[in-house]
Amino acid sequence: MRFRTLVVALGSTLLLLALVFGLATVGGTPAAVQAAQNTPTRTVQPANTPVGTATVGATASPAATGTVRATATPRATATSTRAVTQTAIQTPTLETGPVITLTPTGALNITRTITVIGTGNVEASPDQAQVTIGVETSNTSVRNAVDENNRQMEAVIDALQNQGIPARNIQTSGFNIFSETPPPGPEPQATQEVTPTTRYHVTQQVNVVITDLDTVSDVLDAAIDAGANNIFGVNFTIGNPESLRAQAQRRAMQDALRSAENLAQLANVTLGGVVSISEVISGPGGPSPLRAAAEGLGGGGPPIQSGQLTFTQQLQVTFSIR
16 A cells, blocks of 8 residues: 555656656746746837838747747848938038129220329519517516516507507517526525515517518617517518419419420320319418518618518329320
8 A cells, every 4th residue: 555655656756857847848947938928029220210121129929839039130121311311411512603704904994194293483572571579578576577568568569650560560479477486595694685586577579560671670670779679580471472373373284284295295195184183282371482581680770681582382283195
């Protein structure tokens, strides 16, 4: 009885071992099969590739078979289109603009001209003289210096009018006051009286127009006798220079025409009409006659010579040429 029980137990054990060995041979252990069934399917899909064309993955078979299969598409079908697109963008494109037509040189409108400067001079005798006569006084009191200066200037003006100079030809041109302080000296003694050392200087000038040139020397001599101690030159001018200016302009225009004709002949061209005329300004007041000056004045009626004046005018003239 015990032997039969032992045989049955041994047979059951062998049967169980055979079953386990068979399962390991066919599909692995139950744990391996369960793990294979629980493994998710992985899909690799390149960018820009249609779904289902470039799928690479592992698909597990049903649990009954226990077989795991891997299916891969050919590498050629997994080519991305991004590289092709980038190549097309990087390819340079040649663009051409509109055609520019050049203007022939002969069609240009170029003005041909000659520009010259003409000079005209007119000599004339002056008809008036202009002189500046002044008085300078000084005093330790500014009030006394001013009063003294006024008295001397009034005496000078009276002397000028006595020489036939009208009041309209006498004009005040300056009045100045300034002080002068000498450098300090040695200390004074206690018994010496301390006096102010600052002195005040007052100057006053008048412009005088003398229309009778024969009386210039007598007028200056009378002003000096009346108290004038500053005289600033004598300028000889022409009271109405308009007629002389017109003559000088006419001569300047003739000089410009002669100069332009000479240049045209040298250049083998024909001189045309006047294109433009402009007056050349030589100073702040425009063209003016040269002034003669008499200086070195002294007492006893100085000899003064009026001489001759030269009025100069310049014109810039542009002529056309053919």
